[in-house]
Amino acid sequence: MLFPDIDPIAFAIGPFAIRWYALGYLFGVGLGAVYGSMLLANSRLWHRGQPPFPAKDIWDFAFWTMLAIVVGGRVGYVLFYNLPYYLANPAQILNTLDGGMSYHGGMLGLMLAVILFTRKKGGNWLSGLDLIASVSTIGIFLVRIANYINAELYGAPTSLPWGVVFPTDPEQLPRHPSQLYEAVLEGLVLFLVIRLFTHVFYALRRPGMAAGIFGIGYGLSRIAVEFVRLPDAQIGYLYGGWLTMGMVLSLPLVLGGIGLVAYASTRKESALRV
Known part of the structure; x- marks a missing residue:
């Protein structure tokens, strides 16, 4: 199968080139904010009819999340994947032109931003995590498509x-094409699963439930795809020639997700407010 002839640069304005990768993050946050606003405005979905913060604050929240994703993703890449190089070349830590971003690092930064923002607004921080779990699959889908366009993070021979x-x-x-596998599993399928739980089974009335489902779904999807995705060149395979850093970092997500689902399941579901 021939690779489609798509320029990684979406368009250029003078000397400034805008890449599909950057647009994936931008539109992921933007579309996620729009969908998040719709969720926040529907009080019937939430525990005691109270979303983690008002829908009018969604764009402030989007700014926090965008910053957290970029900073957390870069710090995670430095720490998890290439620490010896950056210890020897600290000036390169800020050079994001090399494309070095860690999804797991971005997720940690995002979780911290969600907790701080939600607490600042006086809301339930578990519900804040449920919100980001419900919308982040949109960005995951778009960024994985951008990875495919960039012809990066591809899989093993087949x-x-x-x-x-x-x-x-x-x-x-x-x-x-492991990027497309991840786009489908971690993005589209996981979005539909969480949507089913939030709108049919009212999972948002049990704070932590949607976040737990996301952790389990993303972690298992990522681990499955790692079996056919090439490991990062600077690390390679770990232990026995099959374990990858992606698997190692995804396992805590699965375990944490199981813990959240178990915790949320013990909470009494709030009464429906019309």
């Missing part, structure tokens, strides 16, 4: 008919 020959692959072998 003989399957949908194997893709990526232009950035020095071996020029058909490979698993």
